[in-house]
């Protein structure tokens with residue numbers, strides 16, 4: 001299959017502020033993401049991962065360079081409801097039930113229906129919350145809330161998922177379980193995913209490719225292809241392969257100016 | 266069995282809730298009563314509580330009628346003032362330009378002494394309930410405006426990003442995110458604005474009325490009828506407390522999701 005890029009990031013730079021206070025967060029980042037690909041962006045804290053994702057998602061303008069999604073400007077992709085964002089913070093609306101939270105994206109911007117809707121019941125089954133449609137967010141655990149946030153983003157069937165450390169606020173055990181759940185959901189929906197993380201193991205387990213960013217200003221130090229068969233089995237984090245990839249990625253992170261990236265996770 | 270036990274516990278809780286203020290009020294009333302008797306204070310200076318209560322119970326229909334007039338004016342003014350404030354706040358929350366243009370006007374309204382404009386309103390709007398409603402509206406306007414502007418802006422930035430990533434319209438963002446987020450702020454404002462609206466209605470009645478507790482107070486004052494005056498004040502306090510309790514009940518229903526409800 002020819003690699004037609006779904007997301008094309010070309011020479012993107014981003015500088016915040018001006019004059020003495022200018023801060024360059026991203027420096028000439030170029031990156032392609034193929035249709036249906038799972039790409040992770042790995043880098044130390046503050047290197048501009050969230051900034052890059054916000055630019056791809058059309059929430060922020062570039063200082064230089066350009067981004068296209070399916071050949072279109074990110075704003076246009078937004079208008080077509082083609083971009084699904086999942087943030088580290090679930091940010092559910094506390095006055096809405098789980099089901100009504102999932103309906104939110106369907107209720108706004110109706111004119112451009114996007115790719116059709118997935119019924120809330122089906123989504124709740126997908127994320128394993130079929131028994132909780134009438135619960136309010138404050139009655140759910142952090143992990144459950146994050147699943148609702150994922151279901152909410154899947155509800156309008158976006159073709160591209162942008163995930164900014166969606167598992168970052170979870171404890172280690174829940175996080176490990178959610179990884180495989182995420183994989184299962186991704187394999188069931190076959191969407192393009194750009195996934196931000198600073199966990200090496202997480203990046204390897206989930207991704208087709210991993211783009212490693214340098215410490216600020218973020219530049220692409222290298223892109224690693226993860227050649228592990230799919231579907232990826234649980235318990236992968238303890239395998240030999242992970243260790244091999246971890247060493248490779250760790251070396252890239254150090255090369256990019258990271259000080260003490262743990263080789264483990 | 267379980268039901269009656271629950272009911273009993275509910276009653277006990279209510280009693281525990283009401284007991285402290287009732288005890289305070291009773292003690293204060295008793296001290297007041299004893300003081301007026303021991304010092305032989307003349308009733309046209311300070312009437313004894315027993316005298317006030319006798320006046321109230323002697324003609325409860327009168328105080329209820331006059332109280333109703335004042336309540337309707339106050340609530341009318343509260344609704345009008347809050348409505349205009351919410352409209353203004355909606356404009357101001359969406360545009361800094363609007364905020365900068367409207368804020369001086371709002372502050373002008375705020376710093377204008379109500380007693381100064383009350384006679385003017387009577388000249389402009391006559392002796393009916395209109396000037397009272399307007400005065401009540403005038404003093405409820407500012408606190409609601411200020412809180413609403415802050416409330417409409419105090420939204421979860423991540424939820425905002427999510428809606429923006431869907432290209433939700435400003436109107437959709439307002440209805441699904443800004444307005445519900447502002448509810449805690451709005452209720453705080455209402456809790457201040459409701460007593461203010463009663464004060465506004467009473468002040469309005471001072472300047473032109475033959476109806477309402479404000480006019481009762483003025484007439485009683487000129488007759489040195491302190492028992493009636495204090496009875497009117499007591500009725501006003503009762504109205505204020507009732508409306509505030511009512512508001513709290515609504516608030517508890519609307520803000521069930523908010524920290525203030527979850528932590529108490």
Ligand SMILES: Nc1ncnc2c1ncn2[C@@H]1O[C@H](COP(=O)(O)OP(=O)(O)OP(=O)(O)O)[C@@H](O)[C@H]1O
Nearest residue numbers: 016023025044045046047048049050051052198216
């Ligand atoms: N709106 C902004 N205004 C000014 N500076 C910003 C803004 N957003 C981000 N920055 C700066 O840009 C740099 C990159 O931030 P970014 O949030 O993209 O990092 P990150 O890689 O996502 O970090 P983390 O892993 O901690 O989430 C940081 O130094 C940050 O201070």
Ligand SMILES: [Mg+2]
Nearest residue numbers: 049050051164
């Ligand atoms: Mg980040």
